[in-house]
Amino acid sequence: MDAKIYQARLRANTIGMVLSMIAMTIGMIALFWILSILLFKGLNSINIQMFMDSTPGPGSEGGGLANAIFGSLMMVIFCTLISTPIGILAGIYLSEYGDKSLLAKVTRFVTDIMLSAPSIVIGLFVYTIVVAQVRHFSGWAGTIALALIAIPVVLRTTENMLRLVPSTLREAAFALGTPKWKVSLVVVLRAAKSGVMTGLLLAIARISGETAPLLFTALNNQFFSTDMNRPMANLPVVIYQFAMSPYENWNNLAWGGALLITFAVLGLNILARVFFREKK
Amino acid sequence: MKVGMSNSSVDLKLDHEIHKIVRIQQLQDFCFHKLTLIFALTVLVTLAGIIASLFINAWPSLHEFGLGFFFHEEWDIVKGDFGGLIAIFGTVVTATIALLIAVPLSFGISVFLTEVCPIWLRKPLGVAIELLAAVPSIIYGMFGLFVFAPLFAKYIQPALHGTLGQIPGLGILFSGAMNGIGILCAGLILAVMILPFITSVMRDVFEIVPPVLKESAYGIGCTTWEVVNHIVLPYTKTGVVGGIMLGLGRALGETMAVTFVIGNSQKLSASLFAPGTSIASTLANEFGEAEPGLHFSSLFALGLALFIITFIVLGIAKWMLANVEKKQGVRS
Numbered sequence: 001m002d003a004k005i006y007q008a009r010l011r012a013n014t015i016g017m018v019l020s021m022i023a024m025t026i027g028m029i030a031l032f033w034i035l036s037i038l039l040f041k042g043l044n045s046i047n048i049q050m051f052m053d054s055t056p057g058p059g060s061e062g063g064g065l066a067n068a069i070f071g072s073l074m075m076v077i078f079c080t081l082i083s084t085p086i087g088i089l090a091g092i093y094l095s096e097y098g099d100k101s102l103l104a105k106v107t108r109f110v111t112d113i114m115l116s117a118p119s120i121v122i123g124l125f126v127y128t129i130v131v132a133q134v135r136h137f138s139g140w141a142g143t144i145a146l147a148l149i150a151i152p153v154v155l156r157t158t159e160n161m162l163r164l165v166p167s168t169l170r171e172a173a174f175a176l177g178t179p180k181w182k183v184s185l186v187v188v189l190r191a192a193k194s195g196v197m198t199g200l201l202l203a204i205a206r207i208s209g210e211t212a213p214l215l216f217t218a219l220n221n222q223f224f225s226t227d228m229n230r231p232m233a234n235l236p237v238v239i240y241q242f243a244m245s246p247y248e249n250w251n252n253l254a255w256g257g258a259l260l261i262t263f264a265v266l267g268l269n270i271l272a273r274v275f276f277r278e279k280k
Numbered sequence: 281m282k283v284g285m286s287n288s289s290v291d292l293k294l295d296h297e298i299h300k301i302v303r304i305q306q307l308q309d310f311c312f313h314k315l316t317l318i319f320a321l322t323v324l325v326t327l328a329g330i331i332a333s334l335f336i337n338a339w340p341s342l343h344e345f346g347l348g349f350f351f352h353e354e355w356d357i358v359k360g361d362f363g364g365l366i367a368i369f370g371t372v373v374t375a376t377i378a379l380l381i382a383v384p385l386s387f388g389i390s391v392f393l394t395e396v397c398p399i400w401l402r403k404p405l406g407v408a409i410e411l412l413a414a415v416p417s418i419i420y421g422m423f424g425l426f427v428f429a430p431l432f433a434k435y436i437q438p439a440l441h442g443t444l445g446q447i448p449g450l451g452i453l454f455s456g457a458m459n460g461i462g463i464l465c466a467g468l469i470l471a472v473m474i475l476p477f478i479t480s481v482m483r484d485v486f487e488i489v490p491p492v493l494k495e496s497a498y499g500i501g502c503t504t505w506e507v508v509n510h511i512v513l514p515y516t517k518t519g520v521v522g523g524i525m526l527g528l529g530r531a532l533g534e535t536m537a538v539t540f541v542i543g544n545s546q547k548l549s550a551s552l553f554a555p556g557t558s559i560a561s562t563l564a565n566e567f568g569e570a571e572p573g574l575h576f577s578s579l580f581a582l583g584l585a586l587f588i589i590t591f592i593v594l595g596i597a598k599w600m601l602a603n604v605e606k607k608q609g610v611r612s
Contacts, residue, residue: 017396023388024405027479030472031412034423041426046417064499071564086319095315103320105449111323111595116526118533120560121587122581124567126332150325155323179305181312209416212535216567235417242537243422258419269414273407 038259045256054224055238061249064256066225071233075139075218076208078228084200087154088145088189091196094155094162095162096184101168108159114152122148127216139232149210150203157199161192174252194276201272205265211236236262334584340575349581355546357566362578364585366548370385370463371554371586374538375531377552382475384523389475390482394512395504406483408468413476424469425461428539432468433460437553456551459543464552466542473537474527479525485516485604522600529594533586535560559586 015255049064057062090107098104131137143204165188173183189196218230220238242254303386341362342349352363393406435456445454489512497507513520544565557565559582570576 009503009506012380013505016391016505019393020388022329022384026385027389027409027412027475028405029429030475031408031426034415035318037427038419084406086322090319090322091314093313093320094553095314099322106428107320109595110327112598113591114327115324116529116533116590116594118535118560118586120533120535121334122564123335123397124563125326125330128337129329152323155320180309184312203600205414209418211418212564213417215564236358236416236432236536239418239422243425243540258422260516261416262419265414265416268489269411270407278318 006127011051020113022180027267035262038262039208040257040260041252041259042189042255046115046254050253050256054260055222055233055242055253056249057222057249058247063249063253065235065238065260067093067233067254068238069188069260070226071139071218071221071226072208074226074228075143075146075214075232075234076204078140078143079150079207080204082143083147083150083154083203087151087199087203088196090155091158091162092189094159096180096188108156111152111155114148116226118212119149120215121208122217123213126213130259131217136229137217137219139218139230142232142234143212143228145213145217146207146210148211148247150207153203153206154199157197157202158192159191161195161199162188164195165191198272198276201275205268205272208259208268209236211240215240287359295302297307319561330587331584334492334580334587338577338581338584341574341581345578349578350585351501351610354546355562357575360574362574364559364582366546367557367559367582368585369548370466370542371532371558371560372461373552373556374467374470374542377464378470380475380529381468381471382478384525386475386482386523386527386594387480387520389479391508392487393479393483393545394486395508404546409476409479411476412472413480416533417534418536418596420469420473420537424465424537424541428469429460429533431460431467432465433458441553452550453552456549456553458553459555461541461543461555462553463542466556466558468550469537469541470531470534473534474531478523481601482516482520485519485523485545486512488519488604489515490612502590517603518600519604521551522604525593525597525600528595529590532593533560535564539564545568559583573605 045137049062051064051069052066053062053064054067055065094107098107125146126141126148130141142208164230169191170183170188173187174180178187214234214237218234218237220241221233223229223233239254239261240258242250242257245251264268290538310418345352345362349362350364352361353364353365354361356362356365378476389409392400393409397405437454437460440454441458445451493511493515494507497511502510538558539561542557542561545555545558546557546562547554549556563579563583566575567579
């Protein structure tokens with residue numbers, strides 16, 4: 001009788017363990033399938049031409065993704081320039097000044113929600129306050145939309161990293177007569193430097209792949225343009241349009257662009273993790 | 281140093297210098313404090329702005345149709361008759377399918393990573409799963425449309441139709457044209473997308489269980505499965521549900537992956553094989569060409585509904601996860 005119960009328990013355990021291993025395998029298969037399909041379909045689109053030529057018009061041959069790559073780089077760079085100081089300083093507030101106050105608690109709550117909020121709604125919002133006001137799409141609108149997505153990420157990681165800095169460090173700085181702003185900026189922030197950098201890299205990786213917020217803000221531009229005040233070509237929206245189209249060269253370019261974005265994003269993610277691990 | 285040199289004018293000058301420095305520092309501190317405060321407020325201001333702008337732009341449509349808008353089945357651009365039911369239905373059904381598939385898988389993966397996996401393999405595999413989260417959603421959409429949907433149409437849909445589709449009643453879910461793209465396909469792609477988020481929360485929460493509890497259970501002879509079921513799960517109940525809600529929140533708001541494979545048809549259908557639409561994909565498809573008027577504000581009404589639903593779901597998730605952190609005594 002005991003033996004039978006024991007056998008049943010062992011059986012249940014084996015089934016459970018096997019099922020969990022199957023789940024893990026499914027997850028790994030999904031990852032490798034997606035990555036290998038990207039490589040397979042996108043690799044032969046990656047050539048010098050992709051970086052030199054602008055996006056082709058409908059029906060025309062060849063072409064590249066130069067304007068889209070440039071536009072995406074511009075928007076990501078400007079977005080980083082905007083969201084980094086805002087996110088870091090806001091994180092400093094939450095960690096050094098606000099801490100237990102009601103404002104800080106509410107801000108943390110809202111930030112966490114904004115981290116997972118639908119990005120298309122952010123696009124709608126920026127459309128209303130920027131695009132509808134000036135009556136044209138622009139790279140700046142796209143940058144603002146991306147910044148609204150990046151700021152919560154930077155804020156959260158900065159605050160968490162600053163909190164990890166032991167308070168003895170702050171107290172030692174105060175004891176030497178350092179004003180609070182210098183303690184926060186020069187002492188504590190520097191101590192948490194690698195963690196904050198990780199947060200920045202993760203934020204950049206996140207916004208590089210975002211499509212929905214750019215759909216109604218930066219729109220897209222068929223030609224090479226450096227004017228941020230006009231619709232700006234960008235990689236995700238170009239991929240979206242080209243992938244859904246019937247033209248073969250457009251589809252190929254879409255796969256090439258997808259490969260480019262994915263490996264850039266994955267590279268940033270891995271860099272962020274390695275960077276953080278090194279400093280430990 | 282000259283003895284007796286208590287020169288009061290030198291002392292006063294030094295005091296004056298010190299006071300000046302202190303006053304400058306106080307000013308700097310004040311400015312810095314207010315600067316960081318203003319930036320910290322940007323998040324709250326953004327939230328308020330989003331809700332306000334969505335509401336203002338949605339008002340014409342809400343005024344015209346009232347709250348029945350969200351239960352109305354029509355979406356006729358020509359006639360100007362709009363209702364949110366089709367989009368809401370698509371959003372909810374795809375998210376539900378995604379959860380039904382992703383939660384057991386996430387649970388299995390988390391159990392594997394915390395209990396079964398050899399220690400040296402844990403970090404690489406954990407990172408691999410998190411890379412799934414890093415892949416941009418548009419890639420999932422392309423993968424779904426070009427790779428998964430054809431396979432789905434060729435092998436899986438006929439199989440489902442042949443087995444579950446023959447059951448009376450349940451069979452309606454698996455009937456109709458088998459084109460690959462549709463609500464079921466979108467749900468499956470969404471499942472792979474939210475898998476890493478739920479897994480990472482579950483893993484964090486599983487690792488918080490005090491080793492003493494688990495080791496006591498192992499000590500009296502429990503199998504790994506029993507430890508997970510009777511010790512780990514009850515302890516981390518709130519956290520697990522919080523993680524599931526987080527996944528749900530993400531699934532509700534996902535745009536690109538769903539838009540590629542959901543079929544984008546404004547029709548309500550009982551079959552899971554049929555195309556449909558979700559709130560986010562309706563916005564992605566139609567907003568570019570919507571003319572100011574009822575169409576425009578109906579889209580905003582949908583956006584408002586989506587934002588509020590997601591906000592509530594994510595709020596509940598955050599609240600549950602905060603409760604878990606409180607149990608640990610970790611500063612939250």
